[in-house]
Amino acid sequence: xxxxxxxxxxxxxxxxxxxxxxxxxxxxxxxxxxxxxxxxxxxxxxxxxxxxxxxxxxxxxxxxxxxxxxxxxxxxxxxxxxxxxxxxxxxxxxxxxxxxxxxxxxxxxxxxxxxxxxxxxxxxxxxxxxxxxxxxxxxxxxxxxxxxxxxxxxxxxxxxxxxxxxxxxxxxxxxxxxxxxxxxxxxxxxxxxxxxxxxxxxxxxxxxxxxxxxxxxxxxxxxxxxxxxxxxxxxxxxxxxxxxxxxxxxxxxxxxxxxxxxxxxxxxxxxxxxxxxxxxxxxxxxxxxxxxxxxxxxxxxxxxxxxxxxxxxxxxxxxxxxxxxxxxxxxxxxxxxxxxxxxxxxxxxxxxxxxxxxxxxxxxxxxxxxxxxxxxxxxxxxxxxxxxxxxxxxxxxxxxxxxxxxxxxxxxxxxxxxxxxxxxxxxxxxxxxxxxxxxxxxxxxxxxxxxxxxxxxxxxxxxxxxxxxxxxxxxxxxxxxxxxxxxxxxxxxxxxxxxxxxxxxxxxxxxxxxxxxxxxxxxxxxxxxxxxxxxxxxxxxxxxxxxxxxxxxxxxxxxxxxxxxxxxxxxxxxxxxxxxxxxxxxxxxxxxxxxxxxx
Numbered sequence: 001x002x003x004x005x006x007x008x009x010x011x012x013x014x015x016x017x018x019x020x021x022x023x024x025x026x027x028x029x030x031x032x033x034x035x036x037x038x039x040x041x042x043x044x045x046x047x048x049x050x051x052x053x054x055x056x057x058x059x060x061x062x063x064x065x066x067x068x069x070x071x072x073x074x075x076x077x078x079x080x081x082x083x084x085x086x087x088x089x090x091x092x093x094x095x096x097x098x099x100x101x102x103x104x105x106x107x108x109x110x111x112x113x114x115x116x117x118x119x120x121x122x123x124x125x126x127x128x129x130x131x132x133x134x135x136x137x138x139x140x141x142x143x144x145x146x147x148x149x150x151x152x153x154x155x156x157x158x159x160x161x162x163x164x165x166x167x168x169x170x171x172x173x174x175x176x177x178x179x180x181x182x183x184x185x186x187x188x189x190x191x192x193x194x195x196x197x198x199x200x201x202x203x204x205x206x207x208x209x210x211x212x213x214x215x216x217x218x219x220x221x222x223x224x225x226x227x228x229x230x231x232x233x234x235x236x237x238x239x240x241x242x243x244x245x246x247x248x249x250x251x252x253x254x255x256x257x258x259x260x261x262x263x264x265x266x267x268x269x270x271x272x273x274x275x276x277x278x279x280x281x282x283x284x285x286x287x288x289x290x291x292x293x294x295x296x297x298x299x300x301x302x303x304x305x306x307x308x309x310x311x312x313x314x315x316x317x318x319x320x321x322x323x324x325x326x327x328x329x330x331x332x333x334x335x336x337x338x339x340x341x342x343x344x345x346x347x348x349x350x351x352x353x354x355x356x357x358x359x360x361x362x363x364x365x366x367x368x369x370x371x372x373x374x375x376x377x378x379x380x381x382x383x384x385x386x387x388x389x390x391x392x393x394x395x396x397x398x399x400x401x402x403x404x405x406x407x408x409x410x411x412x413x414x415x416x417x418x419x420x421x422x423x424x425x426x427x428x429x430x431x432x433x434x435x436x437x438x439x440x441x442x443x444x445x446x447x448x449x450x451x452x453x454x455x456x457x458x459x460x461x462x463x464x465x466x467x468x469x470x471x472x473x474x475x476x477x478x479x480x481x482x483x484x485x486x487x488x489x490x491x492x493x494x495x496x497x498x499x500x501x502x503x504x505x506x507x508x509x510x511x512x513x514x515x516x517x518x519x520x521x522x523x524x525x526x527x528x529x530x531x532x533x534x535x536x537x538x539x540x541x542x543x544x545x546x547x548x549x550x551x552x553x554x555x556x557x558x559x560x561x562x563x564x565x566x567x568x569x570x571x572x573x574x575x576x577x578x579x580x581x582x583x584x585x586x587x588x589x590x591x592x593x594x595x596x597x598x599x
Contacts, residue, residue, distance in 0.1 A: 013042040020066050021059075024092050026559075026581040031056055033208040037180075038063060041144060046179040046200045048150065050191065051208040053184045053327030054305070061146040061180060062089055065096075065119040070143030074122045077149050077161055080281060082122040084303040089120055091553050093583030096120035099127065114139050125152075129166035134173065142177045145170070147198060150181035151320075154193035168199050184210075185324040188391055189364075210323065210390045214330045215338050217382040218402035219375070221475060222341040225313055226253065229341075230260045233291060236337055238308030239284065240291040241328060245314045245346075247271045247295060253313065254293040268294035286550045288541070296325065305332035305552050311339045315346040318368045319375060319389045332556050342376055344433070344475040348485040351494075373479040379403060379410050379510045408510035414500070416462070416469045417477055417507040421497050423458040424483065427451070429492035433474050436491065441467050468512060476509045532599045533564040539595045543588060554588060555579060567596055 017038050021027050030038065032055055040047045041064045051057050065072040076082045082098045089096040095118050097109040112118050113136070127133050147153070153164035171179055181198050195202060222228070229242060242257075244250045247269040254267040264287065266280040284292045285304050292298065296316075310329040316322040322340070330336025350369055357365050375385045383398035397404045423436045438445060439453050442460025453459060462470060477483040477497075484494030499505040537551075537560060544551040559579035568574040574593060575585045 014039055016067065017042065017063060020063055022581075024063070024066055024094070024581045024583070025059070026575075026577070026579045026584065028578070033206055034059060037206055040204075040206070041178060041180055042067070044178045046204040047206055048181045048183075048191070048194055048198070048200050048204050049206045049208070050183060050186055050210075052210050052212050053324070054212065054214075054331035054333060055184075055208055057148070057182045057184070058085055058088075058303075060182060061144060062092075062094060062120065064144055066094060068143035070141035071113060071116070071118045072120050072144040072146060073128075073137070073142055074120060074146045074148060075125055075128050075167060076122055077125065077152055077164075079124065081148075081303060082124070084285065086122060087549050087553050088303070091549065091584065091587075092581050094119050096122070098122040099133075100124060110136060116140060125161060125163035125167060128170055129163050134170060137170075137174070142174055144178050144180060145174065146180040146182065148182050150183040150194050150198070151186045151190055153181075153197045154186070154190045165197060168197060171199060179204075184327055185320045187320060187389065190320070210387055210392060211383065211394070212327060212330065213398070213400065214333055215326060215336050216400050216402075217326070217338050217386070219340045219342065219382065220402075221472065222313070222343045225341060226256045226260065229253065229257055229311060229313070232309060232311055232337070232339055233257065233261050233263060236309045238289060239287055239304065239306055240309040240311065241298070241307055241325075242291060242293045242311045242313060243296055243298075243316070243325060244293055245295075249313065250293050250295055257291065257293070264290045266290065266292050268292050268298045270295070270297050286544070288537075288551060296321070303331075304328075304550070305556060306334070307331065307336065308334075309337040309339065311341065313341055315340065315342050315350065315372060315376065319371050319386065320368075322372070322375075323386060323390075332552070332558060334557060340376070344478040347373060347479045347481075348483070348491075351481060352485045370481070373481070377476055377479050377509070379408050379508075410508050411511045412506060413469055413473050413476070413509045414503075414506045416466055416473045417482070418501055418503075419458065419461055420470065420473055420477060421482065421493060421501050423456075424491050425493060425501075426456050426458055427453055430486055430488070430490040432490055433471075436474075437470050440470060472509060472512050473507070476507060480507075482507075530564050532567075532596065533560055535595050535599050536560045536563055536592060539591055543591060555584070563592060563596065568593070569597070 014035065021030065033049070033051065034056055037047050037049045037060050041060065049057065049060060061072050061074055079100045079102050082100060086096050086098050097112060097118055097120070099106055099109050099121060100123070103109065113121055123133065147167060152161040153167065154160065179198060179200060181194060181200065183194070186194060191205065195204065220228070233240065242253060244253055250267045250269045254265050258265040266283060268277060268280050280292065281298070284290050288306070307329045310326045312325070316325060326338035329338055354362055354365055354369070371389055375382065378385055381397050381404050382401040384394045384396060387394040399405070419440060420436065423440050427436065427439060435447065438448055439456065439459055440462040444454060448454050474483070481495035482493070482497045482500055483491045486492050496505050500507065540551050540554045540560065544554050556579055559577060562577050566577065568577065571585060571589050571593070574580060574589050
């Protein structure tokens with residue numbers, strides 16, 4: 001976090017911005033590069049802000065919206081995301097509206113926009129590219145054009161949206177209006193593409209860094225998926241997101257986990273009835289303990305700050321996607337966990353899908369997949385691998401990932417790997433791992449004997465403790481591309497397998513550890529068991545239900561913890577706490593002061 005300069009050194013526009021920050025949002029100081037970007041916006045300069053999820057990107061256009069003459073236009077990719085931000089903006093007294101296909105008050109919104117009665121107007125890129133909307137823009141004064149989730153403009157980004165490519169024309173038609181683009185996820189190539197596509201100069205780039213120190217990263221081999229996820233849910237209370245690769249898996253896991261844990265677990269995927277899908281999403285946003293199992297279609301539209309864990313039931317598409325998806329945990333700054341459970345078949349399938357990518361992009365996608373394999377199979381700091389991917393220079397150890405907390409022993413598995421590769425080759429490169437394992441360990445069955453694989457030189461050459469290495473070695477070989485999938489699901493040699501067979505390459509892996517019971521990690525919002533905090537949460541829940549908003553829109557847990565510890569006895573004292581602006585003080589102050597007085 002950047003230190004705030006002395007008051008005397010702050011330009012008048014920034015002094016005004018700090019006053020608005022306190023008055024509207026209830027915060028004393030800016031975080032990280034927020035002040036730098038706000039200064040550029042107020043000076044009319046273009047910016048591309050690369051900031052991690054939870055670093056306060058929405059403040060970069062919401063705060064100027066309360067200060068600038070005209071309306072700030074925010075282009076955002078999903079209706080759910082817009083409506084979530086709309087609730088939070090209005091809760092802080094900002095005059096905001098959305099213009100989407102889900103809004104029945106579109107006439108009132110357009111009239112308010114023309115009359116200059118809106119601070120913020122949210123629209124989707126599909127609407128922004130329509131001629132009738134551009135005609136509407138000509139009828140009112142724009143203060144700023146902000147493009148949220150700007151990585152969607154780049155074909156190199158992990159969520160490419162073609163309609164984002166049309167935004168340059170809109171911006172050029174309003175060349176006198178400042179431009180602001182924001183994203184949490186963009187490697188060097190994607191950043192350069194965003195600048196080009198949105199007509200931003202190189203000096204517009206502001207990078208805050210990618211580290212999310214409150215997230216604990218862990219990556220484990222998948223063995224009993226439902227059991228592993230149930231254990232995670234027992235360890236980590238609070239809302240959670242589980243990403244599953246298919247719709248069928250989503251529904252199966254949701255049912256199994258609800259039965260096994262007794263917690264509320266709901267599914268989310270594009271194949272559900274639209275009303276059920278909307279109800280499940282709304283229930284999750286409002287809940288303080290629900291878990292949702294979803295395909296990757298879920299999440300970008302969720303601005304929920306109190307997600308305590310994000311789990312992947314398979315590998316994500318890329319490191320960028322992993323960073324974006326795990327970034328949905330712990331947006332409030334409290335401790336959160338990101339857990340990936342992977343299997344060798346995940347990489348086999350991912351490498352097979354590379355043939356479906358346009359030839360011009362295959363090499364780059366291969367590099368991205370190799371980078372993901374390095375993260376998954378790595379024995380060093382997970383966070384360091386992530387941050388180096390985004391061109392940062394992190395310390396060697398973060399102290400908050402599985403490999404840093406319990407460094408794995410590294411063993412040379414080259415000889416075992418050569419035996420696996422040799423067995424794959426000698427059996428004809430057409431059988432799956434189960435068959436290869438039987439051949440190597442000397443298990444006799446009809447399939448082995450019928451194909452005379454019990455006569456091969458590799459039959460029964462693995463025994464004892466080495467047999468336990470076969471599965472992790474096979475995973476590593478597939479993750480790193482030494483083994484690839486055949487058309488019918490068998491294994492074949494790939495990549496540098498021949499070099500490994502010749503002794504010209506090696507295969508170090510983390511030594512497999514025996515399964516043990518993990519200690520409960522307790523990132524509960526009430527770590528000291530303060531009854532006042534629970535009473536404040538109950539009041540927040542009651543007020544949120546009355547207002548029809550999620551509890552976090554009223555106050556974040558951090559604000560409630562500060563209330564419980566400081567025990568303010570007057571509106572003035574309450575108004576000095578972080579996260580309590582003037583509008584929220586008026587709306588909720590009396591109710592919370594009464595709870596404090598009674599406890």
